[in-house]
Amino acid sequence: MPTLCSICTTARALVKRPKTGQQVCKQCFFDVFEEEVHITITQGAQGGGSIFERGEKVAIGASGGKDSTVLAHVLTVLNRRYDYGLDLYLLSIDEGIKGYRDDSLETVKQNQAEYGLPLKILSYDELYGWTMDKVVDQVGKRNNCTFCGVFRRQALDRGAAGLGVDHIVTGHNADDIAETVLMNILRGDVARLQRCTAVTTQSEDTIKRSKPFKYAYEKEIVMYAYFKKLTYFSTECIYSPEAYRGYARVFLKDLEAVRPSAIVDIIRSGESFVLDQATQRSMKAMRRFRTSPARANLQKPASAKACALLQGLESGLDRAAVRTTQMAGGEAPEGQRSIPMFERKLRVADGNATEGIERAVQRVEIKTE
Amino acid sequence: MAQPETLVPASTSGLGYTSGSAPAASPASAVRTRTADELEIRLEFGGGLHLIFSQQPKHTIFLPRTTPGADARPADIRYLIAYMKDNLVSEREDMFVDGEGVRPGILVLINDADWELEGELDYVLQDRDEIVFISTLHGG
Numbered sequence A: 001m002p003t004l005c006s007i008c009t010t011a012r013a014l015v016k017r018p019k020t021g022q023q024v025c026k027q028c029f030f031d032v033f034e035e036e037v038h039i040t041i042t043q044g045a046q047g048g049g050s051i052f053e054r055g056e057k058v059a060i061g062a063s064g065g066k067d068s069t070v071l072a073h074v075l076t077v078l079n080r081r082y083d084y085g086l087d088l089y090l091l092s093i094d095e096g097i098k099g100y101r102d103d104s105l106e107t108v109k110q111n112q113a114e115y116g117l118p119l120k121i122l123s124y125d126e127l128y129g130w131t132m133d134k135v136v137d138q139v140g141k142r143n144n145c146t147f148c149g150v151f152r153r154q155a156l157d158r159g160a161a162g163l164g165v166d167h168i169v170t171g172h173n174a175d176d177i178a179e180t181v182l183m184n185i186l187r188g189d190v191a192r193l194q195r196c197t198a199v200t201t202q203s204e205d206t207i208k209r210s211k212p213f214k215y216a217y218e219k220e221i222v223m224y225a226y227f228k229k230l231t232y233f234s235t236e237c238i239y240s241p242e243a244y245r246g247y248a249r250v251f252l253k254d255l256e257a258v259r260p261s262a263i264v265d266i267i268r269s270g271e272s273f274v275l276d277q278a279t280q281r282s283m284k285a286m287r288r289f290r291t292s293p294a295r296a297n298l299q300k301p302a303s304a305k306a307c308a309l310l311q312g313l314e315s316g317l318d319r320a321a322v323r324t325t326q327m328a329g330g331e332a333p334e335g336q337r338s339i340p341m342f343e344r345k346l347r348v349a350d351g352n353a354t355e356g357i358e359r360a361v362q363r364v365e366i367k368t369e
Numbered sequence B: 001m002a003q004p005e006t007l008v009p010a011s012t013s014g015l016g017y018t019s020g021s022a023p024a025a026s027p028a029s030a031v032r033t034r035t036a037d038e039l040e041i042r043l044e045f046g047g048g049l050h051l052i053f054s055q056q057p058k059h060t061i062f063l064p065r066t067t068p069g070a071d072a073r074p075a076d077i078r079y080l081i082a083y084m085k086d087n088l089v090s091e092r093e094d095m096f097v098d099g100e101g102v103r104p105g106i107l108v109l110i111n112d113a114d115w116e117l118e119g120e121l122d123y124v125l126q127d128r129d130e131i132v133f134i135s136t137l138h139g140g
């Protein structure tokens, strides 16, 4: 005898929800999944209110993968159902990886037609004058995801500015966020723990970013895409992912298999971390140090990081040297705007550290005007 | 609440591949006919998992109704996974198998139902069952 749905008690249960163990039918699964995202959206802001404002222009960071595809679908549905009054866009980044990105961009174009959302594709090539394929030609296949990560973050911001968008939403799900919490702990980056678990992040100079899937398990996103027969594209990036993160991901999946609540438990731990005063002081000092122009070369903010990477590439540094630059740079801080806003005038006085990027900026401004 | 379905063309798999990029495997029935002591099982792979199954997202196999050896039992998912490991995985079997089950992070659907509702490894296979394996380990 089939198990009956614990919500409607009439239809056959097809999904066991990882968060609660609840057994639900297909329709009730759609309903609770969408409803939970709606709750995250309407209560996810810092003070407990909605992350969206009526009339807001919102760009969905669309990779063609399952998370952003389901996000585009669910936001389209919720925007209509609950009348959020949002202007939705799809924003895609073309890293310039032959075969990999070509297929996923085709998928995004199909999504554009399916959801009737305007699509903007921004390429590394037009932004930086470099495709990832060219980067790999020069620096080799190892560690190039550093380039990917630093470049992509900026590219989304620039694309959003180009669209005149107020808010970027991404498909990061509960598993991704738990993984980031783990990574921050494994790297000793405790100052980022709270921030990386926030639904919405914004600082003075950044476009607002949100993760409406903060509480959505990867399993449910995959099931949703499968039952709705959504068009997405899934393949591994042909360039090797960061090994350290790979271990964290597998470890997390192992934990989840034994105890599904591990995901939300880890997120809760990240949220609850409170730094003691001494740590806070040293973190603050670190920030001041970072923003002090005299020290700019010692502790580079993300903008300088990308520039250093670009500079390294453009001056044809050998592989080892570029890799050293990468190591020193690390990853771009969560939610931090790294290059000047799209419409802002160029600051020539910044000196040669930003030369590479400024040239790229000029190139983009000419093209998009 | 039914509006979203109309947005989606019926041709897509919902599994992360499109029919254009992935030709269907020729079913086992095209090669020979099923014998009385075999089950016809349809397999489908999502989330990029087809890449380690000869790049083909759909397979039809004939599986012995009972497991080989002295302690023969009716074919279950545990046996199916062992059979797939020996006969179907084309590369990187560690991306699929873990012990006698599948690697954590791979979802299994039995006739569209979450295998956690069907007894997981102990589910006894029926003729023409459709089993879907979806990897959640890669790609956002």
Ligand SMILES: [Zn+2]
Pocket: A005, A006, A007, A008, A009, A010, A011, A024, A025, A026, A027, A028, A029
């Ligand atoms: Zn139900």
Ligand SMILES: [Zn+2]
Pocket: A144, A145, A148, A237, A239, A240, A241
């Ligand atoms: Zn990559």
